[in-house]
Amino acid sequence: MLVKTCPEHGTTRTLVWRGPPDLEEWREGAGDVGVAGPHCPTLCGPCPDHRQSTCCLLLEVTARCDLGCPVCFAESGSAGEADPSLEEIDGWFAHVAAEAPACNLQLSGGEPTLRGDLPEILALGRRRGLSFFQLNTNGLRLAREPEYAARLAEAGLATVFLQFDSVDESPYRALRGADLLADKLAAVEACAAAGLGVVLVPTLVPGVNVDQIGAIVDFAVAHLPAVRGVHLQPISYFGRWSREPHGDAGPRITLPEVLRAVVEQTDGRLPLRGFRPAACEHPVCSFHGEFYAAPDGRIVPLRDRPDITVTTGPDRAQAAEKARRTAARWASASPASRCCCTAARSRAEEAGAGSGTTPADAGASAQDRWDRALDDLRGRTFSVTAMAFQDAWNVDLERLRMCCLHVLTRDLRRVPFCAYNLTAADGRHLGGRWSGRAARTAFTMTRVRV
Numbered sequence: 006m007l008v009k010t011c012p013e014h015g016t017t018r019t020l021v022w023r024g025p026p027d028l029e030e031w032r033e034g035a036g037d038v039g040v041a042g043p044h045c046p047t048l049c050g051p052c053p054d055h056r057q058s059t060c061c062l063l064l065e066v067t068a069r070c071d072l073g074c075p076v077c078f079a080e081s082g083s084a085g086e087a088d089p090s091l092e093e094i095d096g097w098f099a100h101v102a103a104e105a106p107a108c109n110l111q112l113s114g115g116e117p118t119l120r121g122d123l124p125e126i127l128a129l130g131r132r133r134g135l136s137f138f139q140l141n142t143n144g145l146r147l148a149r150e151p152e153y154a155a156r157l158a159e160a161g162l163a164t165v166f167l168q169f170d171s172v173d174e175s176p177y178r179a180l181r182g183a184d185l186l187a188d189k190l191a192a193v194e195a196c197a198a199a200g201l202g203v204v205l206v207p208t209l210v211p212g213v214n215v216d217q218i219g220a221i222v223d224f225a226v227a228h229l230p231a232v233r234g235v236h237l238q239p240i241s242y243f244g245r246w247s248r249e250p251h252g253d254a255g256p257r258i259t260l261p262e263v264l265r266a267v268v269e270q271t272d273g274r275l276p277l278r279g280f281r282p283a284a285c286e287h288p289v290c291s292f293h294g295e296f297y298a299a300p301d302g303r304i305v306p307l308r309d310r311p312d313i314t315v316t317t318g319p320d321r322a323q324a325a326e327k328a329r330r331t332a333a334r335w336a337s338a339s340p341a342s343r344c345c346c347t348a349a350r351s352r353a354e355e356a357g358a359g360s361g362t363t364p365a366d367a368g369a370s371a372q373d374r375w376d377r378a379l380d381d382l383r384g385r386t387f388s389v390t391a392m393a394f395q396d397a398w399n400v401d402l403e404r405l406r407m408c409c410l411h412v413l414t415r416d417l418r419r420v421p422f423c424a425y426n427l428t429a430a431d432g433r434h435l436g437g438r439w440s441g442r443a444a445r446t447a448f449t450m451t452r453v454r455v
Contacts, residue, residue: 007399019250019398021289023259026277031261032288045402049425050418051411057285059108059419060409063141064097066126067115072143074181076208078244078394078426079115089415094126098133100417111139111166118146118153124160131161139164141206143185144192154192154199165196166236169205172224176214197231204233209263210240211256218263219270225387226298234388239263241394243428250398260393264292267389271304275389279306283390287407291392298385307386395423397435 007021022028042054051059065079067088089097101110110130117123117140127138140157144167147154154165169189170176177185196203205225209215218237225232239258242250250257268277279296282288295307395404400423408421427435 007401017398020257020259021399021401022261024261026261026264028261028289031282042406045406049405049420051421054406055408056406057409059105059411060285061109061111061139061411062101062105062419063111063113063410063412063422064094065114065412066094066112066117066123067120069119070114070116070143071119071145072116072181072183075245076180076210076240078241079113080244080428080432088120091122091125091129093415095129095133097413097417098130098135101413102133102135105419106134109137109139110135111141113141116143116145118142124156127157127160127162137164138162139166139204141166142192143168143181145185145188147195148188148191154195154201158199158201162201164202164204164233165192166204166206167192167196168208169221170207171214171217172220173217176210176217179213180208180210193228193232197228201231202233203228203231205235206238207235208238208240209258211258215258215263215266216270218266219272222267222271222275222389226304229298229387230384232387234390237263237267237389237391239391239393241423242396242398243394243423243426249430257399260289260292260391263391263393274304276306278309280389281308285407285409287401287404289393289401290404290407291390294389296387296389297382298387300385395427397427397429400424400427 006018008016008018010016024031042052044052044054049055051057068079068086069088070077070079101108112123112126120126123140130138138161140162142165144165147165147167167189168181170180171186174184174186177183177189193203205221207214207217207221209218222235225235239260239262240256242257264277264280267275267280275294275296280292280294283291283293297305297307299305392410395401405421405424408423410422411419412422412425414420414425429435
């Protein structure tokens with residue numbers, strides 16, 4: 006439990022971890038994550054006390070949306086503000102190129118595809134020397150407009166983060182307010198045809214779609230190599246869904262419960278030993294697993310559980326850079342981003358990747374055969390990841406201090422994602438989204454094992 010004591014509001018407690026795996030065991034190898042400094046979180050941008058550099062940076066190119074999802078962290082469509090101009094966005098790109106040139110960029114909103122100039126935005130970023138672009142989207146325009154995905158790919162898009170809550174229709178009605186399954190399937194097909202990598206992004210709500218995790222993973226494996234992985238997001242109570250979790254147990258689903266659901270719903274084909282905390286974030290924030298789908302149907306972890314480390318302090322830039330490269334490698338559909346990791350290669354070779362000789366191999370050089378084997382390896386690899394966002398009840402300054410997922414504000418600050426979107430129970434924005442500064446709440450925090 007996370008227990009907070011505020012001199013004005015008293016003591017509250019909320020669930021943050023329901024193992025196994027045991028929290029201390031999971032955190033082992035993470036090093037000293039430290040406590041928040043005097044600047045946290047009032048000077049996010051990042052502040053002098055921040056422990057990580059930026060791995061992924063979100064750019065909100067519009068607040069508009071063509072859906073009114075009951076569950077929406079961005080509360081899209083409610084602000085009524087005008088879209089930033091191309092000139093302003095080009096200024097963002099110039100700032101990023103100077104301050105964080107190595108980070109992955111995610112175009113987000115709102116629904117970014119409502120802009121008619123999204124290909125031009127991508128081209129602006131490419132001209133500024135920025136190389137890896139993701140699109141955070143509900144997929145409706147990709148599904149309904151022929152050749153739109155191809156236009157985005159030609160402009161420089163690498164990956165689509167596709168809202169994808171289920172392989173059945175009913176969860177879409179509950180979470181998105183509409184029957185959308187046909188659009189989701191069509192969006193995946195359009196991205197595949199355009200050569201865009203797809204990461205399926207389900208919002209997990211207990212009683213709605215947690216039982217769909219295994220089916221979503223199966224769908225991803227069946228649609229390799231276009232689908233590069235699944236990124237699970239357990240429900241957090243902010244944005245349009247800023248209601249208070251009920252009681253200590255409540256409807257909250259914690260990171261280890263999601264992890265166990267992955268293992269159980271895949272009948273152990275994705276074993277617990279294949280997952281670990283992410284390299285540059287707080288260990289309570291996320292998990293990450295990389296796998297190879299062998300031709301005989303087996304799924305092989307590319308790394309085993311003992312290989313875990315969370316890097317802070319002097320090596321934080323290297324940790325964020327490693328995380329950025331990993332995300333780019335696994336999410337992109339381009340064969341040019343070949344996996345050349347020795348450990349991954351050896352694990353896949355054990356499973357039979359690239360074995361045997363094809364007619365094309367007979368007259369090929371050893372290098373060509375090896376390149377072809379690597380392409381086959383990469384086409385059969387995928388990731389399963391999860392990120393537990395923070396809300397007003399479980400926000401933890403230690404976690405914010407370790408965040409490497411940031412949002413670029415219109416006054417050019419890089420604010421940790423959860424601080425940026427933080428809302429109170431009555432829907433008021435507490436973080437950097439509207440106020441231009443993060444609000445500090447005086448509290449002390451104690452973790453209580455129950």
